Amino acid sequence: MLILHKNNNINGLMDADAIIIGAGACGLMCAVQAGYLGRRVILLEKNEQPGAKILISGGGRCNYTNLFATDEQFISGNKHFVKSAFTQWTVADTISFFETYGINGREKTLGQLFPESNNARDIVAVFTSLCEDLGQQLICGVSITDIDILEDGFAVKYDKGPKSRILKAPKLVIATGGLPIPKMGATDFALRFARKQGLKIAETAPALVPLTITGKEEDWYARLSGNSVFCRVSNEHIAFEENILFTHWGLSGPAILQISSYWKRGEVFNIDLLPGQNITALLEEERKQNGKSLLSTFFNHLYPKKFTDAMARFLPVEKQVASLTRAEMEQIAQIIHQFKVKPAGDKGYDKAEVMRGGIDTSELSSKTLECKKIPGLYFGGECVDVTGWLGGYNFQWAWASGFVIADNL
Template sequence: MNYDAVIIGGGACGLMCAVQAGYLGKRTLILEKNAQVGAKILISGGGRCNYTNLHTTPANFVSENPHFIKSALSQWTVDDSVSFFETYGISGQEKTLGQLFPTTNKAKDIVNIFTDLCEQLDQTILLNCDVKFVKQHPNGFEIGYEQHGKSHTIICPKVVMASGGLPIAKMGATDFSLKVAKQFNLEIVKTAPALVPLTITGKEEAFFAGLSGNSIFARVSLPEISFEENILFTHWGLSGPAILQISSYWQPGNQIEIDLLPNQNIISLIEQERSANGKKVLSNYLAAFYTRKFIDAIGEFIPTQKNLASLTKDDFIAIENFIHHFKVKPAGDKGYDKAEVMRGGVSTNELSSKTLESKKIQGLYFGGECVDVTGWLGGFNFQWAWASGFVIAQNI
């Protein structure tokens, strides 16, 4: 079979690339390692698929070159994503902070659009294909893969690396795109788990484990950025949306500051209550904001059993520091199996921002998660996947 391009990886980027190429009359072959395409789409958002974010801007992405993504996001906008899915019967419902989910709440409906379109547009999908190598060839590239125990090769003028990143190995995640990039001497930005829970060890471990299950709306900060969403205490540390967000910026050894009552001042609130009801015990007052389990646990840090009238200046300092400046130094993260995405990847210095083609190797393209472009939690990574797939399709 003659194909205009072989797409390695049938995830969000690869599927969008194949469909958009089909619209242009091009023929592509998707080689997918799993027994079905769209594995990460199917598990995203708890199986509901948060497929874009209405508030997407370049500022919602982590990259060594924050300007790189501007071209792709302008070529394929959020409105384009919304229109594309609406055309094929999926309308979106907005949830927290611009997150858009299908009204059907079924991620498989997103995947079905792509598989149906690939069939209609004569794009070929081969499943259970383990790609072994990509080599340059006089006619472009030679791709070797195994399927059902048999080895195959195919020659094609162009190759699209859309095989994702390292998170969730049990979903078939590999570093194959990075290996191909290294093979062609392309620069790789150091990779790490991102959108990942953080672990606490040592003398603080018991405190966090004791609070397991408590969820609190908070502001989580590093010097360069902060996020306001829920945090979740766990047996091994911290999770929840705000923690996952900050994890994409956190580096080992960094300290994180948490405001456990953002946009309010705990001291002013206590003083107001004290003037009306000085006999009230602090723990009973704090029950308006936190669970009893949490209040009991923080009694070793602040005087929860004192009544409000007897609180001293030092008590107020302790309360303010704990509630508004709770400091944590994570020991590490939960690794790629618990990470939603990978940080780092193929350096944007190696790619044309307009086409996503390698500057060094003509006909070789990289899109989606394997590139050093990492979105925030909440549909941003899907928007990058759709955009990068579209951009590549225009140029293969």
């Protein structure tokens, strides 16, 4: 049993020290940490089970943090906002928290940490068993119908099946996540509630999302569907070196998901199809060594064959390398190092991993995540205007914000 300082002094009119709405990554961490501190919370969850997004994360394996996470990999209206939370709850804290409960991390790539078991269920199980041990009450399958702000706290009304109930607590935590994957229970609850209270919302949009290509370009991309190429994808804000994946409707793959968080409709971004190398220098060398070879043969050493075939649209792939003119060499360099893409749009919240925007950080204390205008009200996790890169960063924010809130309940 892990009960440390169980608080039995809850005011008779109150049902708990705090009510947490949303039993996802942030809400679960908050409940557990509050339990360690002797605070009794009630977690209200819409789904029949907690942690739905944890279960599907990282392809069911849950990339639960990133070894290199700092405040630099987060997008927010206030780039300094996450600093306090990340000082209070570090990556090392995440790692040792899970190790304490038998989950050792294994780095896959670029600092991305997954449980050794490769099973996201193990992560959720840590929280469900700790909630039970700590006496934190988890009520699933609820529908919140109203929230009243009282003089001494909050009254949350909810339905569960045919029954309605009102719970009261001096503190209220909203950890209902973002808009992606509505079929998994995602709602705009936090945004609606915040708007109703007159709180500012930073404009929301799907992020870490595949991008679509339509019009006369569409066929070209569709023909390359299934092919993956290591690239440097960049715009005026940022650059990412990872794979891109061609699909029958456009582009996906880690580098595209990353840039999507920095992309707005109508903008063009750049793809360097041979990052860290110079195609002109490679071709000059090829001219000397093997000038009679075709450009297509040369490309086949660098790219999937289908990609070389598709390059015929832009480049004289059936010409011998030695006979390429200066203008053709320049054109090749242009296409390979500065391939321009203007997506038509994105695949929306059905396919996005996170939501950009959310509760404006100016409404919250960065130290406690308490709402400045409504004392006792806290927002944590994805519903706040903090969006991490792909690779475990978003969970690091969810854990950190849950911890920080718990520390202040």
